[in-house]
Structure formats: structure tokens, C-alpha cells
Amino acid sequence: MTKPTLFTFWAGRASPYQTLCIASWVAHGYDVVVYTADTDIKVPPGARQRPAEDVLDLGGHIHRYKNGFGAGSPSLHSNLFRYRLVERGDWWLDTDVVMLRSDLPETDFFLARQVNKNSLGIGIMRLPAQSPVIRDAIREVEAVIDKAEWGQTGPDLITRLVEKYGLAHKVYDRRTAYEIDYTEAIKLFDPDARREVEDRVASSLFVHLWNEIWNAIGFPQDLGPPEGSYLDGLVERFGSRGMFPARIPFASVRTWWDNREHRVRLARELREARSQAAPSPSFSFSYSYRTGAQG
Template structure:
């Protein structure tokens, strides 16, 4: 049986981007569950809806504050906490961000699975767990509950921000630096617990790096990019770049772009 795919959406209706991403997992045979805290429209046919309060109470939801600069207003910090808690409580399950396109059925999970986005960092947009109660996710949850605790992998800049947030910001979520509980934390705890062997190389889930995000949406060397995806199970679209650059997620891009070609290939608009 294929692993189940689970994710979270906070806010209004899904945009075209989230819709086609969720549809791509349905198209590849996965069961997909979307957690929400309220009514959400534009959900693809075949996606199951579940109450996000079963994982974390809605009272815990927060948005990044001024400490993150252009990241202000994002729910990414809360979503980090949510995914670790969900993974701790589930089995045979992948968490995927809503800006991930499934290229082929995701692999069977052997204990846990994740992938590096670069030689330095393991990304947390795609994480799988075989069984409940994995200690990695417990440690990550505890860190999310106390994000101002200094970790040995923190840079001196992050240490200063944590000290400031703790003593002058009262440890309020407004003072949590961008990405604190995301890839940096996952990478740090994986190394701390000696779990590096579960890390897949970037070709598995992150074949196009964040720095090249525009190549996904604009028709430049599309054929070359498609060949680069042959060993990949998923493609992260790096939606945060779209948000920060004011690019509408409902937009239909050039038909020769990789993004639009994948939508056509899997007939994702029909879901």
C-alpha cells in the first residue's frame, strides 16, 4: 500500500498552485488528507478533509512577525510545528508542503525518510515516517514549543536574536527568526541523533534548488530540466519566492514552462 500524503492549509480557498500540487498525488495513486481549521474551497476531487485541531489546537496558530522581515505574515513557523506533531502521531505517512508536485508514486518508507536541498541542509517540505512516536519528531516538537532555547548549530546571529526575543520580546512568536524550526532544525536534530543515513540526495525530492526557482515557471531550458527529473519523486516549487515577489499563484504561466508541462502531462486540471 502506498504511503498516505498529509498536509495543512490555513486561510481561504486553495489557489491553482496548491490545487494542482495536491491533485498530482491523487493522480499518482496516493491517498491525500488535507488538514484545515475551517472551510476551504477549491479542493481537488479525491482529497480527504480532516480537522487540524486533532493535531494542534487552533489557539496555537501563529504567523511570523517583524523579526522575519519579508517573511512577516507567513504561517510557515506554525506549519513546522504542525508537521512534526502530525508525523509523531501517524504511520506510513508523508508530510508534504502544498507546493510540491508528485512526479511518481513516493517510495516505501523505511523508518523515516527526507531529502537534502543542498549539501548543508535537509529540507522539511517532504518528510516520511513508517511508524508512530519516532523520537526525532518528539525532539522537534519540544524545540517548536521552546524555540528560543539555544542549540549548538545556531549561528552567533541567531543566538543574539534568541536572546533578544527571550528577554526583550518575552519569548513571543513575533520574535522567532525565519526558518528557525524548519530545515536548520531538522538538519541539526538529524545530526544530533545520528540519522544521516535516512537522508536522500537532492535529486530525490529537490532536483531544482531554491536559487533556480524561476526555471520552473519560465520556459528556459525546459527540456533539459525535464531530463533532470528522471530520478525524482517530487518537485518543490519554492512557493515562498512567488509570495515575496508578488507573483499570483492562480496565474497560468507560459505553456512551455516546466510547471505548465507537468500540469498538462498529469492532466491535473481535471481534478
């Protein structure tokens, strides 16, 4: 049976890690098409580049989140773009997804649960052409595109619509694609956690690298992963160590991760404190004037 074509979208400068992910799809024998608005982007050998306008023509405009987590990220645009592609019945993969095996299921429906069983991942998707789930998703994204918040147009939306149309029974187990959750993405960098990660994804089709978390902690994606880490193994398998001029020690990644955790905790405590605070006192002033009074 002919293998299906895999599609994705990329905006901006691609790091070696995006190249690594796409190269893993090609390595498993799949035809790969990368849609982009950037003419100078380099795709790995075996992948094809196509203009993004073929799917979503916005005159070069890229939708980005404006507030909160992910502010400035083109992931908002990617969500609308992916739904336009999936509406055609095609496979969609995010550019921070590594393919571990070549035996994709012969199905027109692929969504997998994340660690939170009430949430579906959208990093890897396929639904039947003209699916009502995707039809509704496109309509809802377009309605909130100027004020959308992270998650609103992605997993939360698709999870709700899959439930609405009674398709939850078709969803794949999290081990298929999201065994390593974004809350433990640091294990991908930790040499001491490599065996644990390898064991947990041994039967997985994919592993999601959670690029937005990397951005949130400030990981410089032009540099290589810590030596001996699970990511290091992926570089050896699908790329080469020559992809990077230098490596980041795990101690630095650990510090960046802890700093983000500290910032998130402080922000949560601040929100809780404000929600519990007594309302600010209100003041009213009145003035009396005497007619004819002289100053």
C-alpha cells in the same frame, strides 16, 4: 502492499497551484488528507478534508512569522503541525510539492538533502512514530514560537537534530526531492529551461515549487504559468489549462525575479556597510551652576 496515506495542512485561500500539487498525489493512487481550519477550502477530487483541530487545537489561532523573510506566513504553524503529524509516523508533504512518480520508498524514514548539503528539506518527511528527532523538534518550536525567524523551526532545526541522533546516513540524495533549488526556481517558469528541468528531475520522486519565493517576487498565483514552461507541463499533466483565466508572460516573471534579487542585494550591502561603519561618536555634556547666580 497498501499505499500509505499522505497528509498536509493548509491555512488561507488555496491557489490553483496548491490544488495542482495535491492533485498530483491523488493521480498516483495515494489516499490524501488535507487538514485545514478553513471550512470553505476546496480540495481536488480524491482528497479528503479534515479539521486541523484533530491534530493541533489552538482555538482557531494560526502561528505566523512576525519579522524578516516570510513575515506573515503561516509556514511557522505548518512546521509545528507537520511535526505533530510526523510524530505519529505519517507521511507529510507540503502543498507546493508535486509528486512525479508513484513508487514512494517503503520506509519509515524519509528526509532528503537540499542543494546545500548541510541542510535537509522538510517539504517531504516521514520518521518513525515517537522519533526523538520529532520529539525534540516539537519542544524547541514551542519554546520559540512567538519570536521564531524563517528557517529556525524548519530545515536548520531538523538538520541539527538528525546530526545529533546520528541519522545522517539515512538521508536521501537531493535529486530525490530538491534537485531544483529555491535559488533557481525561476527555471520552473522559463520555457527555455524546460528541457533542463525535465532532464534534472527525470529520476526524482518529487519537485518542490518553493511557494514562498513566488510570494517574495509577487507572482499572482491565480494566473497560469508561461506557455511552454516546465510548470505549464505540470498543469497539462495533473490539471487543465482551464484552471486559469489568463497566463503570465515569462518576461514579467523575469522582471519580478530580478527586482527581488536587486532588493536582496541592496539589503545585504546595507547590512555590510553598517557592520563596517565606525561606531557613532558619543557626546557628554556638563553644566556648572553658581549658587545664588541671578539670571
